[in-house]
Amino acid sequence: MKVLIVGGGPSGTSLGLWLLKNGIKPILFEKKTFPKDKLCGGLITPRGRKELNLLNISYKHLAFEPPNINISDGGSLNLSFKNDMGIELIKRQQFDKLLVDEYVQRGGTLKENHEIKDINTEKKYITSAQGEKYFYDILVIAEGAGGRLRKKLQEPKLQNALCLEYKNRDEIPSRDKKSINVYFLDDKPGYAWRFDNSDETVLGIGSLLNYTELKNKFNNIFGEVHKLKGAYVPYGLQPRQSSIKDIYFVGDAGGYVNSLLGEGISYGIASGRALADIIVNNNNSLDCVLRENLSFYLSLRNLFFSKTLSKLNIKLLKKYQELAIFICKEFILRSDFTVFGYRKLLQYFWRYKIGQ
Numbered sequence: 160m161k162v163l164i165v166g167g168g169p170s171g172t173s174l175g176l177w178l179l180k181n182g183i184k185p186i187l188f189e190k191k192t193f194p195k196d197k198l199c200g201g202l203i204t205p206r207g208r209k210e211l212n213l214l215n216i217s218y219k220h221l222a223f224e225p226p227n228i229n230i231s232d233g234g235s236l237n238l239s240f241k242n243d244m245g246i247e248l249i250k251r252q253q254f255d256k257l258l259v260d261e262y263v264q265r266g267g268t269l270k271e272n273h274e275i276k277d278i279n280t281e282k283k284y285i286t287s288a289q290g291e292k293y294f295y296d297i298l299v300i301a302e303g304a305g306g307r308l309r310k311k312l313q314e315p316k317l318q319n320a321l322c323l324e325y326k327n328r329d330e331i332p333s334r335d336k337k338s339i340n341v342y343f344l345d346d347k348p349g350y351a352w353r354f355d356n357s358d359e360t361v362l363g364i365g366s367l368l369n370y371t372e373l374k375n376k377f378n379n380i381f382g383e384v385h386k387l388k389g390a391y392v393p394y395g396l397q398p399r400q401s402s403i404k405d406i407y408f409v410g411d412a413g414g415y416v417n418s419l420l421g422e423g424i425s426y427g428i429a430s431g432r433a434l435a436d437i438i439v440n441n442n443n444s445l446d447c448v449l450r451e452n453l454s455f456y457l458s459l460r461n462l463f464f465s466k467t468l469s470k471l472n473i474k475l476l477k478k479y480q481e482l483a484i485f486i487c488k489e490f491i492l493r494s495d496f497t498v499f500g501y502r503k504l505l506q507y508f509w510r511y512k513i514g515q
């Protein structure tokens with residue numbers, strides 16, 4: 160079976176690794192050359208760690224665990240707790256290179272500097288910028304958010320949120336003061352972040368606002384900086400597979416991103432695993448679980464940020480801080496992909512009550 164994967168980010172590479180594990184040798188096309196950069200906070204939850212362990216990827220030498228987590232609404236709400244669940248920060252340039260090196264070492268074919276420009280769905284081939292044709296039995300689009308191929312295939316557009324980011328390498332807090340900081344925006348879904356990695360601090364913001372509105376909010380929270388960079392992340396609509404036979408989407412290209420957190424690394428890797436299961440075993444159960452999980456977090460996001468509820472939510476979070484921290488840790492940051500649905504949420508409340 161000839162499987163071609165377009166895009167060498169975490170989702171395309173993890174799909175490649177899973178196919179190799181199952182005896183299929185895909186070809187992975189990446190338009191850039193490694194090490195390539197990607198605008199990203201680099202936060203890895205325990206969900207991501209589990210996925211990487213399943214793939215036997217040793218990445219710990221690249222990861223840093225800031226000791227503290229702070230969540231605030233930029234005003235009077237301040238939830239602070241220890242990072243005792245192992246939330247990690249990585250740098251994407253190193254991380255993506257590690258994944259792709261593993262893929263090549265395990266026998267995968269990589270074509271760097273190969274941008275795929277066109278797809279012929281009738282004759283089932285793709286064309287690179289160099290004009291080469293590659294025929295496929297299965298084509299996987301892992302081109303990230305807002306890629307061109309999704310548009311070319313005339314698939315429905317996914318809703319994307321704009322993110323702005325800046326890396327500060329001058330003022331680095333001491334080790335014990337390093338934190339993962341999240342600031343909820345008051346009026347729209349989204350948040351700003353300050354992630355203290357080992358030798359740099361990443362300042363960012365993401366929301367459904369336009370560039371000027373977002374930049375103003377960034378400036379209000381962090382102060383003005385030069386060289387603010389922007390990129391999109393899918394933020395809202397559900398993953399949609401291609402309606403064209405033998406073409407699939409993974410990662411950002413398919414909308415596999417947790418809408419509450421904008422977390423796409425672990426979901427991208429998991430969507431690669433789910434698609435490998437579809438291709439190899441014709442089994443879509445993991446994909447269904449992922450979709451339900453995403454849909455649940457989307458409804459939580461809508462609940463949390465709804466105009467009428469958001470003020471009430473903040474009041475409740477302030478009043479029941481311990482419970483709020485418990486939910487953040489267990490339900491939002493630590494839980495795995497199988498956790499979805501309000502019944503599960505009630506189970507968590509129940510466990511919390513017993514714990515008390």
Ligand SMILES: Cc1cc2nc3c(=O)[nH]c(=O)nc-3n(C[C@H](O)[C@H](O)[C@H](O)COP(=O)(O)OP(=O)(O)OC[C@H]3O[C@@H](n4cnc5c(N)ncnc54)[C@H](O)[C@@H]3O)c2cc1C
Nearest residue numbers: 166168169170190199200201202275303322410411423424
């Ligand atoms: C500012 C920002 C901060 C973020 N922070 C976090 C975070 O802290 N934690 C987290 O989990 N997620 C975060 N995300 C989301 C996360 O970065 C993405 O969800 C993740 O990168 C998705 O992986 P992917 O492989 O699907 O796509 P990508 O990582 O975007 O990879 C797509 C690849 O395809 C290549 N490509 C595109 N078109 C073509 C083509 N035509 N031919 C060949 N190659 C092509 C691109 O060069 C790229 O290498 C953040 C996103 C943004 C924008």
